Amino acid sequence: MLKPLFGKADKTPADVVKNLRDALLVIDRHGTNTSERKVEKAIEETAKMLALAKTFIYGSDANEPNNEQVTQLAQEVYNANVLPMLIKHLHKFEFECKKDVASVFNNLLRRQIGTRSPTVEYLAARPEILITLLLGYEQPDIALTCGSMLREAVRHEHLARIVLYSEYFQRFFVFVQSDVFDIATDAFSTFKDLMTKHKNMCAEYLDNNYDRFFGQYSALTNSENYVTRRQSLKLLGELLLDRHNFSTMNKYITSPENLKTVMELLRDKRRNIQYEAFHVFKIFVANPNKPRPITDILTRNRDKLVEFLTAFHNDRTNDEQFNDEKAYLIKQIQELRV
Amino acid sequence: MSSSNLAGNTNTTTTSSAASAAAAHSAANASTITSEYSTTQTTTGTFNTDTLSSIGSTSTLHGSQPSQPPPPPPPQVSSPIAAAAAASAALVAQLNPADRWPTEPSAYKLDESIGVGATATVFTAYCLPRNEKVAIKCINLEKCQTSVDELSHEIQAMSQCNHPNVVSYYTSFIAQEELWVVMRLLNCGSMLDILKRKVKAIGKEQAQFGVLDEVSIATVLREVLKGLEYFHLNGQIHRDIKAGNILLADDGTIQIADFGVSGWLASSGGDLSRQKVRHTFVGTPCWMAPEVMEQVQGYDFKADIWSLGILAIELATGTAPYHKYPPMKVLMLTLQNDPPTLETNAERKDQYKAYGKSFKTLIRDCLQKDPAKRPTASELLKYSFFKKGKDKKYLVHTLIENLASVPVVAHHSSKKVASGKLRKDAHGNWEFEYDSPQESDDDSDLEDEEREKKKKKASASASGAGAAGAAGGATGGAASGAPSAQEGGGATTPCPETLNMVLRVRNQQRELNDIKFDYTKSADTVEGIAHELVTAELIDCHDLVIVAANLQKLIDFAESKSDRRSITFALNSGVHANEIPDERTLTGFAQISLLD
Numbered sequence: 042m043l044k045p046l047f048g049k050a051d052k053t054p055a056d057v058v059k060n061l062r063d064a065l066l067v068i069d070r071h072g073t074n075t076s077e078r079k080v081e082k083a084i085e086e087t088a089k090m091l092a093l094a095k096t097f098i099y100g101s102d103a104n105e106p107n108n109e110q111v112t113q114l115a116q117e118v119y120n121a122n123v124l125p126m127l128i129k130h131l132h133k134f135e136f137e138c139k140k141d142v143a144s145v146f147n148n149l150l151r152r153q154i155g156t157r158s159p160t161v162e163y164l165a166a167r168p169e170i171l172i173t174l175l176l177g178y179e180q181p182d183i184a185l186t187c188g189s190m191l192r193e194a195v196r197h198e199h200l201a202r203i204v205l206y207s208e209y210f211q212r213f214f215v216f217v218q219s220d221v222f223d224i225a226t227d228a229f230s231t232f233k234d235l236m237t238k239h240k241n242m243c244a245e246y247l248d249n250n251y252d253r254f255f256g257q258y259s260a261l262t263n264s265e266n267y268v269t270r271r272q273s274l275k276l277l278g279e280l281l282l283d284r285h286n287f288s289t290m291n292k293y294i295t296s297p298e299n300l301k302t303v304m305e306l307l308r309d310k311r312r313n314i315q316y317e318a319f320h321v322f323k324i325f326v327a328n329p330n331k332p333r334p335i336t337d338i339l340t341r342n343r344d345k346l347v348e349f350l351t352a353f354h355n356d357r358t359n360d361e362q363f364n365d366e367k368a369y370l371i372k373q374i375q376e377l378r379v
Numbered sequence: 380m381s382s383s384n385l386a387g388n389t390n391t392t393t394t395s396s397a398a399s400a401a402a403a404h405s406a407a408n409a410s411t412i413t414s415e416y417s418t419t420q421t422t423t424g425t426f427n428t429d430t431l432s433s434i435g436s437t438s439t440l441h442g443s444q445p446s447q448p449p450p451p452p453p454p455q456v457s458s459p460i461a462a463a464a465a466a467s468a469a470l471v472a473q474l475n476p477a478d479r480w481p482t483e484p485s486a487y488k489l490d491e492s493i494g495v496g497a498t499a500t501v502f503t504a505y506c507l508p509r510n511e512k513v514a515i516k517c518i519n520l521e522k523c524q525t526s527v528d529e530l531s532h533e534i535q536a537m538s539q540c541n542h543p544n545v546v547s548y549y550t551s552f553i554a555q556e557e558l559w560v561v562m563r564l565l566n567c568g569s570m571l572d573i574l575k576r577k578v579k580a581i582g583k584e585q586a587q588f589g590v591l592d593e594v595s596i597a598t599v600l601r602e603v604l605k606g607l608e609y610f611h612l613n614g615q616i617h618r619d620i621k622a623g624n625i626l627l628a629d630d631g632t633i634q635i636a637d638f639g640v641s642g643w644l645a646s647s648g649g650d651l652s653r654q655k656v657r658h659t660f661v662g663t664p665c666w667m668a669p670e671v672m673e674q675v676q677g678y679d680f681k682a683d684i685w686s687l688g689i690l691a692i693e694l695a696t697g698t699a700p701y702h703k704y705p706p707m708k709v710l711m712l713t714l715q716n717d718p719p720t721l722e723t724n725a726e727r728k729d730q731y732k733a734y735g736k737s738f739k740t741l742i743r744d745c746l747q748k749d750p751a752k753r754p755t756a757s758e759l760l761k762y763s764f765f766k767k768g769k770d771k772k773y774l775v776h777t778l779i780e781n782l783a784s785v786p787v788v789a790h791h792s793s794k795k796v797a798s799g800k801l802r803k804d805a806h807g808n809w810e811f812e813y814d815s816p817q818e819s820d821d822d823s824d825l826e827d828e829e830r831e832k833k834k835k836k837a838s839a840s841a842s843g844a845g846a847a848g849a850a851g852g853a854t855g856g857a858a859s860g861a862p863s864a865q866e867g868g869g870a871t872t873p874c875p876e877t878l879n880m881v882l883r884v885r886n887q888q889r890e891l892n893d894i895k896f897d898y899t900k901s902a903d904t905v906e907g908i909a910h911e912l913v914t915a916e917l918i919d920c921h922d923l924v925i926v927a928a929n930l931q932k933l934i935d936f937a938e939s940k941s942d943r944r945s946i947t948f949a950l951n952s953g954v955h956a957n958e959i960p961d962e963r964t965l966t967g968f969a970q971i972s973l974l975d
Contacts, residue, residue, distance in 0.1 A: 129463075132470060136541040140613070169463035176467035181479060185535060209464065220482035222551040222558060223538050226531035267520065267556050268527055311521055311556055 054097055054110050058117035061090035065126040068133060087127075088138040095141055098148050115149055119163050128173050128190075131183050139186045147193040161197045168203045175209055178216040178228050188227040195231070198239040205235050205246055214257045218269050229272055236276070240285040247280070247289040255293065262302065267311065274306065274317035281324050294325045297334045304342075307349070316354060319367075326370050340377045347371055480561055481508055482552035487515060487561070493568075499523070503564055513549065516560040520553075522953050530558060536615060537562075544606030546626065546636040565626035565634055570599065573778050574622060574697050576785040587726075589733045590697040595777050596738070597768035599625065600691060601760065602633035607687065608756035610635075611680040620686035621666045622693050627778060631771025664709040665689060665699035669748050672710050681750035684759070688745025689719070695734055696724040705910030718746035737764035799894055878937055882926070884918060884950075884969035889958075891965060892917065895974070898934060905930040918969075919952035926969070933971055945972040 052060075067083035097114050100106040118124060127142050134142065149160040164170055171194060177187025195201040204210060213235075216228035236243050247254060261273035281290040293299055303325065306318035325335060339346065350371050357363055481487070487504045494501035499518040506513050520527065537548040537560075547563035567573075578586040591599075603625055610617055617624075617635060626636045668685035670678045693699045700719035701709045720742060721731040741764045747753050754762075882894045894917055896908060909927035912918045918926055929948045936943045947962055947970045954960050960967035 129466065140539065167459065169459035172460050173463045173467060176464060176471075179467065179471045180474065185538065207460075220552055222553060222560075223531065223534045226527065227535060230528075230531070266553050268553050268558075271520075272527055313521055 052093060054094075054114035055117050057090050057093045057097070058114065058121050058123060061087060061094070062121045062123050062126075064090065065123055065130065068130050069126055084133060084135070084138075088135060088141070091138060091141040091145060094145050098145060111152075115152060115159065118149065119159065124163070125167060125170055128170055128187075131177070131186060132180055139183060143186050143189045146190045150193050150197070158197065161194075161200060164194060165199050165203065168207075171200060171204055172207060172209055175204060175207070175212065178212070178219070178224065181221060181224060184219075184221075184224045185227050188224075188231055192231050192234055195235055196238065198242060201235055201239050202242055205242070210235075211257065214260065217261065217273075218264060218266060222268070225266075225268065226272075229269075229276075233276055236280060237283070240283065244283075244285040244287075244289065247286055251289060251292055259302070262306065267314075270306075270309075271311075271313055271317055274314065274321060278317065278320040278324075281321065290324065294328050295332045295335065297338060300325050300335055300338055304338075307353075312354065319353070319363075323366055323370055326373050336377060339374060343374055343377055346374050350374070480550035481506065482550060484552075484554040484559065487513070487559075489515065489517075503566070504561075506561070512564045512566070514562045514564040516562065517554075518558040518560070519556060520558055521556045534558075534560065540609070540613070540615075542606060542609040543632060544602050544634055545609060546634045562636075563628075563634075565628040565632070565636070567627040567629055567779055569636075570622040570625040570627065570694065573627060573782065574694070576782045577778075578697055580782055580785045586697055587730060589695055589731055591694050592777075593734060593738055593764075594767050594769055594773065596691065596694045597765050598770075598774055599633055599694060600687070600741075601765045601768040603635060603687065603690070604756045604760050604765075606633075606635040607683055608760065611683070611756055616678075616680045617683050617686075618671075619663060619666070620683050620690055621663055621699070622690060625690070627774065629775070629779065631774040631779070633774070664706045664713075665701055667710075667713070668750065669714055670750055672714060678750065681753045681755075684745050684753040684756070685750070687756075687759075688742050691738070691742050691745065692719060692721060692724065695721060695731065695738075698724060700724055702914075705907065705914050707910070718743070718748060720746075737762065737767075740764070799892070878934065879974040880930075880933065880971060881974055882912070882918075882969060882971045883965060885965060886917060898930070900934075905934070919950070921951040922969070925949075925951055926971075929969075929971055933973060937973060945970060 064083040064086040068080055068087070071077060071080045094114060097110045098106060124146065127146075131139055131142060150158070150164075152158065152160060171191065174187045174191040174194065177183045177191075180187075191204070195204055213228060213232045217225055217232055219225040219228065236247075258273065258277070261269055262277060264270045264273070280286055281293060300322075303318055303322045307315055307322055309315055309318065325331075326339065328335070331339075350367055353367060354363070486508055487506055490503040490505065492500050492502055493514070499516055501514055501516045504513050504515045505511070518530070520530075523530070525533075534548075534551050537546070538551075540548065546565070549561040549563070551558060551560040553559075574590055577590050581590075603620070607617065607620070620635070624636050626634045628634065664672075666686040666689045668678060668682040671682050689699050700723040701712050704712065721734060721739060725731060741759070741762055744754055744762075745759070759765075878898045880896055880898060882896070884892055884894070886892050894912070897903075898905075898908065905927045908930060909918075909923045912926060913920050913923050925948060929946050933943075933946055936946075947965070947968055949960070949962075949968055954967040958966050962968045
């Protein structure tokens with residue numbers, strides 16, 4: 042009975058991290074050559090040590106996690122500087138090993154000591170790690186793993202700011218249109234978190250980068266890809282309706298070009314696109330301070346809009362809020378002539 | 380100069396706009412709203428100028444962006460971020476497109492439909508560039524009630540699985556309004572298909588005492604448990620474990636399929652703690668764990684262990700416990716009754732004596748109502764029952780080769796209109812029995828017909844006169860049931876009290892079915908009949924209310940002595956992606972009629 046227990050306790054967190062670091066250094070020194078036996082063994086050793094690290098953090102069937110061991114492991118990870126190498130060489134690891142990297146990384150990010158988040162501080166001092174994660178979307182084999190880690194990281198405002206204000210943030214407008222559905226939707230999920238999680242920072246970013254951001258965003262709402270168009274329209278509605286983004290909303294809904302685009306999307310042949318477009322269109326109509334060019338467009342199309350909206354999605358009988366809003370819009374448009 | 384250029388651009392835009400307007404006018408379907416836009420365009424020249432300025436500004440900003448990929452800078456002066464970006468670009472440059480599965484529909488040739496739902500169809504397909512057969516699930520995103528976010532989570536759950544007993548996900552992409560999910564083709568079908576073929580092969584009489592042998596069951600369940608162990612260690616719950624979602628490959632591989640209701644325990648997938656629970660009410664009622672139904676304290680991965688216990692009973696008896704009952708009754712029975720056992724489906728004593736103690740122990744331990752007491756998948760794999768399990772070759776021989784001559788379960792034949800009768804057995808439970816094929820167009824059918832006649836005769840004599848609900852063949856049962864019903868009707872109740880009806884509707888394989896049933900005012904409800912149609916998978920669950928409503932309407936016609944004897948109505952479940960609703964051919968519609 043004692044023997045197996047002793048066996049389990051054979052390696053300390055310090056041992057695990059040391060072995061991990063030694064293996065990573067072998068991989069690092071040999072660059073792209075992974076066929077060498079030494080490198081293969083190092084990759085296997087990396088996987089073993091990560092699995093052990095996971096058991097320290099999450100426990101196993103037999104043992105609950107030990108807080109002291111977790112603290113020790115985290116401290117060793119920072120001291121040995123293994124995180125940059127793990128992420129740099131992520132593409133070389135086997136399938137399950139990649140997931141273990143994400144599990145360990147994400148758990149370390151959630152650690153708090155008092156009011157401090159040591160892993161957040163560690164990453165803030167090494168922003169290139171975040172950029173490497175972001176650019177992971179360009180490599181299908183590691184896109185989702187990097188996405189998971191990046192999303193965990195940007196839950197912290199300090200790290201989100203680094204990503205959002207990085208010149209590489211613009212790549213998201215390409216990533217969210219990936220041909221591969223799960224990569225595109227994962228990237229969109231991260232993009233959405235960046236634009237919605239930290240309200241004041243997002244509002245500030247949109248104010249400062251309005252023209253650039255919405256210039257690129259229009260490529261998403263006009264995308265030929267059904268999911269890109271649908272999801273980006275939905276997010277657009279959410280961004281505009283968030284009270285923190287009041288200044289951005291005002292700018293967006295006073296633009297006649299934007300109104301025309303939304304009116305065209307209302308008549309998209311796909312009903313779910315129409316529905317999302319409605320939730321953007323309603324913001325233009327509900328604006329109590331409509332500028333003249335906006336009221337001109339609405340007035341000129343008044344009768345057609347009333348007819349169109351009266352027949353719009355009448356089968357949504359269970360959506361009470363939608364029907365109330367639709368009735369309100371029809372009333373507002375009918376009264377425009379006053 | 381600058382001002383002049385801006386003016387020039389404005390003129391060009393105006394000209395283009397005029398050209399566009401002319402083109403729009405010439406189009407037959409040009410809408411007047413479009414022409415209104417044209418007018419607006421003309422009168423807002425000032426804003427055009429502003430827009431151009433804005434675009435120019437954007438272009439300038441674009442120009443300031445680094446080219447992709449950025450050229451590798453000299454190491455001595457590179458920043459850590461630039462170095463990281465350069466390293467990433469170098470890796471991207473090495474990617475080999477041939478390693479990827481194609482993401483355009485033209486790279487695949489869709490073949491047969493092997494499964495149909497309200498919003499998705501699974502096809503066999505051929506990947507042209509890779510010269511490989513695959514399964515492709517085409518999900519219509521306009522009809523699917525699942526949000527894109529939820530679908531995305533499901534696809535990502537699949538793509539993050541790499542285990543021999545979990546269906547192999549290759550890629551997914553958008554084709555028009557459809558999501559195409561490309562997976563490994565497991566061409567021997569599901570365990571539900573296998574059960575049906577086995578029953579057909581050994582006959583209903585023999586099947587009463589058990590469909591699959593213990594060795595086959597142990598082998599299949601062991602492989603399912605390995606898949607579940609993998610799921611649960613990764614913080615996932617499947618939530619819809621049943622024979623229909625267990626697939627068999629021609630090499631004997633068993634894989635868990637259909638992540639339709641799978642989900643991560645944690646939203647980000649990062650925290651694998653098993654303390655977190657779910658609260659979503661999903662799954663198929665017969666296989667659903669009590670805590671999932673109760674919605675009181677949430678549930679965790681132990682819900683899959685309950686489903687596995689039901690699967691075990693299904694593999695032995697051919698059906699899940701309570702399969703005869705409507706969904707709400709299944710919920711009641713699961714919550715109120717003791718947990719099911721093999722005997723729950725039994726109609727006589729010792730019906731399932733072929734199954735030993737270790738199998739019954741497995742079932743009992745899986746089906747404990749307290750989830751904390753159920754073993755984990757890892758623990759179950761150590762049960763003595765699994766010592767009976769054999770390798771893949773055994774499954775190839777037993778479940779594939781031995782059943783090869785049994786006609787395959789037809790999923791896509793549209794040549795014949797299948798029909799059947801929905802009626803109550805002696806215990807008051809609804810049963811649906813398909814009629815025998817009416818037509819015979821070759822010698823094989825003639826031979827089948829001869830065999831069927833003999834079977835009918837034997838069955839009739841075995842069941843005896845007036846023995847409704849006998850366990851004989853479908854034809855025998857129907858034959859003996861009908862006269863009995865008529866006699867009973869004539870003797871005990873006036874004819875107008877009972878209405879004979881037929882519902883004509885396409886099934887999930889898009890075949891047109893005639894489903895006959897009786898309605899007796901004093902004994903039946905329209906909701907009960909509609910529920911049974913859903914339970915028997917004769918209609919889609921989305922159509923339950925509309926079918927009940929029209930059934931009621933027809934009954935009202937009958938009671939008011941109306942001449943109207945038939946109603947055709949639209950279905951909520953809609954049509955398949957390649958179909959157009961058509962009332963005449965009952966595509967997206969159904970018809971319910973009174974029979975004389």
